[in-house]
Amino acid sequence: MAADDTSGGVLGEGAARMAITLHRRADDAPRALVLHGRNGAADSDHIRPITAALHAQGYTVTVPELRFSDANASAGSGCNFTFSAHVADAARALDWLAELSPGGARPILIAGHSVGAYAALRLAADRGASAVSAVLALSPASGGGMLIEARRAMGAAALQALAAEVEGALQDYPRHDVLPDAARITQPVALVVGAEDGLTRPADVARLAAALPRVVGHEVLEGLHHCPTGALWEAALDRQITALGQALQ
Numbered sequence: 001m002a003a004d005d006t007s008g009g010v011l012g013e014g015a016a017r018m019a020i021t022l023h024r025r026a027d028d029a030p031r032a033l034v035l036h037g038r039n040g041a042a043d044s045d046h047i048r049p050i051t052a053a054l055h056a057q058g059y060t061v062t063v064p065e066l067r068f069s070d071a072n073a074s075a076g077s078g079c080n081f082t083f084s085a086h087v088a089d090a091a092r093a094l095d096w097l098a099e100l101s102p103g104g105a106r107p108i109l110i111a112g113h114s115v116g117a118y119a120a121l122r123l124a125a126d127r128g129a130s131a132v133s134a135v136l137a138l139s140p141a142s143g144g145g146m147l148i149e150a151r152r153a154m155g156a157a158a159l160q161a162l163a164a165e166v167e168g169a170l171q172d173y174p175r176h177d178v179l180p181d182a183a184r185i186t187q188p189v190a191l192v193v194g195a196e197d198g199l200t201r202p203a204d205v206a207r208l209a210a211a212l213p214r215v216v217g218h219e220v221l222e223g224l225h226h227c228p229t230g231a232l233w234e235a236a237l238d239r240q241i242t243a244l245g246q247a248l249q
Contacts, residue, residue, distance in 0.1 A: 011064070011092055017075040018089055019065040020096065023055050030133075030245075031097055031106065032059040035090050037114030037141075038081050038166075041065060041072040046227035050111050050138065053237040057245065059109065060100075064093035066116075079167050083115065083144055083176040090119040094131065107133035109244060113228065114139050114200060115147075118178060121189075125181040134244045135189045136237075139200045139226050142208040144173025150199050182211035188247035190217035190240035192233075194224030217243040 011018045021042050032054045036047050042063040054061045066089040070078035076085070090110075098105035110132055112120035117140030124132040141147050148170065151158040162169050178185075189212050193205040202220050209218045217240045221232050228237065 011096060012075075015075050016067075018067055018092065019072065019074050020093060021063045021065075022097075022100075023051060023061040023063070025055070025058055025060045029058055029060045030109065031101065032061045032109040032111060033090070033094055033097055033120075034061060034063045035093075035110065035112035035116030035119050036063075036066060036069075037112075037116045037139075038086070039069045039071050039078050040113070040116065041069065044071065046113065046229050049228060049234050050113065050136075050237060053234065053241055054109075054111060057238070057241050062093060062097045064089060066090065066093075079165065081166050082168075082172050083118065084172075086115055087119045087122050090116070090123060091127075094123060094127070098131065105131070107131060109134045109136065109248075111136035111138065112140070114226065115141050117141060117200075118143065118176070121178045121185060122181075124187050124189075125178060125184045128184075129187050132187055133248055134187050135185070136240055136244060137189060137191045137208075138228050138237075139193050139197055140191055140205060140208060141200050142179050142204065143177030144169075144175065145177055146204050147199060148173050150201055150204070153201075154198055179208065179211050182208070183213060186213055188214050188216045188244055190244050191215065192217075192219045192221065192228070192236045192240060194226060194233075195220050195222045196224060197226045199226050214247075216240075216247045 068076035
């Protein structure tokens with residue numbers, strides 16, 4: 001396939017079906033995986049800028065449509081979302097992209113938004129630097145308990161809305177937390193969050209940053225919220241992708 005080709009495909013069948021898009025550079029280009037959050041999609045307004053920023057800096061980028069999202073065409077309903085399924089699908093996409101690397105697998109940068117950032121950090125901890133080169137964590141959730149506490153701070157209605165949208169969320173979410181394993185994430189990590197983000201609150205992201213051994217960038221964007229859209233977010237993406245690239249040299 002020539003440089004700058006874009007192609008789509010499908011991983012798995014039936015209940016395992018997951019759509020995937022590849023934005024390809026030259027065969028020797030560095031590789032990146034972009035992970036959306038709950039009820040996300042590869043072509044959503046807040047995921048496209050992440051993909052575009054990585055591609056503009058020379059990365060071959062894979063963006064899977066993770067299952068159990070009502071916003072994409074992959075298998076599963078959003079009401080059945082779980083952290084474990086999100087991470088498992090991210091791992092499938094990571095393995096698929098690694099197999100495309102000429103001359104053997106190379107470590108892959110993972111960029112994730114919200115629960116996608118949790119999945120990126122979880123894979124960095126579990127797979128190590130031989131599989132994951134770096135993490136770009138955008139509005140990152142360090143775990144489900146953090147998200148529940150954020151909703152509780154918003155009020156009872158916010159927590160009830162989550163329970164109504166995701167069956168078993170109040171039982172599943174607290175089981176998942178990357179903070180106890182943060183010391184194992186020795187790869188460079190960059191974090192960006194909006195100052196007005198009520199879901200992945202800046203104070204929670206600061207606790208995550210303090211627990212990670214190798215933070216190369218940590219930005220709090222004034223006046224911005226949870227989804228990375230707009231010029232200020234795009235500028236931050238460019239800065240942090242550059243910082244990660246320099247850390248990997």
